[in-house]
Amino acid sequence: KNEVEQSPQNLTAQEGEFITINCSYSVGISALHWLQQHPGGGIVSLFMLSSGKKKHGRLIATINIQEKHSSLHITASHPRDSAVYICAALNTGNQFYFGTGTSLTVIP
Amino acid sequence: DAGVIQSPRHEVTEMGQEVTLRCKLISGHNSLFWYRQTMMRGLELLIYFNNNVPIDDSGMPEDRFSAKMPNASFSTLKIQPSEPRDSAVYFCASSLSGRNEQFFGPGTRLTVL
Numbered sequence: 447k448n449e450v451e452q453s454p455q456n457l458t459a460q461e462g463e464f465i466t467i468n469c470s471y472s473v474g475i476s477a478l479h480w481l482q483q484h485p486g487g488g489i490v491s492l493f494m495l496s497s498g499k500k501k502h503g504r505l506i507a508t509i510n511i512q513e514k515h516s517s518l519h520i521t522a523s524h525p526r527d528s529a530v531y532i533c534a535a536l537n538t539g540n541q542f543y544f545g546t547g548t549s550l551t552v553i554p
Numbered sequence: 555d556a557g558v559i560q561s562p563r564h565e566v567t568e569m570g571q572e573v574t575l576r577c578k579l580i581s582g583h584n585s586l587f588w589y590r591q592t593m594m595r596g597l598e599l600l601i602y603f604n605n606n607v608p609i610d611d612s613g614m615p616e617d618r619f620s621a622k623m624p625n626a627s628f629s630t631l632k633i634q635p636s637e638p639r640d641s642a643v644y645f646c647a648s649s650l651s652g653r654n655e656q657f658f659g660p661g662t663r664l665t666v667l
Contacts, residue, residue, distance in 0.1 A: 479656070481597075489645060489658040532597060540610055542599040 449473050450535050452545035459552050465520040467548045469533035472514065476540075480507050480518050481532040483547070492518070492531075523552045558648050558659035566665045572634040575662045577646035579627050586629050587656060588621055589645040597645075603629065604651070636666045 450471045459465050469478070480492040493500050493507040495516070500507050504523075509516040520527055533545040559578040567573055579586055587602040601611040606623045614621070618637070623629045633640055643663050647656040 481658075487643060487661055487663075489647075489661075491647075491655045491657065494655050534597075540602075541612070544597045544599075546596050 448546070449543040450533055450545040452531075452533050452548050454548060455546065456549045457551070459523050459550070461524060461552055461554050463523050463552075465523050465527075465550065465552075467518045467531050467533075467550070469516045469518070469535075469545055470514060471516075471533075471535040471543065473535055473537040473543060475511075475514075475535045476538050477536045478509055478516050479534040479536065480516075481534060483530040483532060485529070489532075520550075525552045525554050528552050558646060558657050560644075560646055560659035560662050562662060563660060564663045564665075566667065567636055568667050569637055570635045571666075572632065573636045573640075573664060573666075575631040575633075575644050575646075575664070577629045577631070577648075577659060579629070579648035580657055581627065583648035583650055583657075584626065585649045585651055585654075585656075586623060587647040587649075588629070588631050589647065590642045591645065591661075592642045600631070633664075636664075638666045640664060641666050 453468045477494050477496045479494050482490045482492050495509050504521045506519040528551050530547045530549050532547045535543045561576045585604050588600040591597045600613045601621045602609055603623050621631045643661045645658050645661045647658045649656045
């Protein structure tokens with residue numbers, strides 16, 4: 447069993463739709479990261495959070511420590527949001543555990 | 555700032571050869587992470603340094619892999635001897651400290667024939 451599970455694995459949405467990507471983890475964490483990897487391969491760190499909610503533009507990340515669950519939301523999705531989104535948990539021993547990623551395609 | 559700089563961007567080599575990947579941190583950052591990404595295993599943390607000191611190298615696959623930080627702004631990842639199963643994209647990332655947002659380099663695509 448993976449320490450970090452993401453769902454869905456693949457997601458196709460129409461432009462403008464509200465999107466949710468889920469991440470569940472089984473380890474005790476000090477922080478959870480959301481990463482975005484574009485088709486060209488570059489990786490960008492979107493959020494690092496340890497509690498509550500963070501917002502950046504159309505992106506919102508939430509985390510529920512008790513339920514060991516985090517979500518990444520994209521409002522008013524756009525084709526340029528098409529990418530792989532990766533959830534990574536940093537445990538209290540400073541070890542990283544990565545989800546397998548969610549491949550998002552937003553169709554115009 | 556130019557961001558995290560990695561070189562080379564692409565490397566093709568033959569099995570048994572030594573490979574050295576290089577990474578320059580963002581100025582002022584003191585934590586450095588080396589990652590490997592493959593289709594089969596996804597993204598894996600190999601090793602990370604804080605203030606030039608290796609903190610966790612449990613992800614380093616085997617003794618053929620070694621990583622160093624000869625100074626506060628530069629790191630190398632060496633594979634010797636290389637094997638075809640080492641073919642992957644290797645990313646390095648830096649942060650202000652190990653628990654802050656990480657900034658990724660563009661990656662080095664390594665192919666071992």
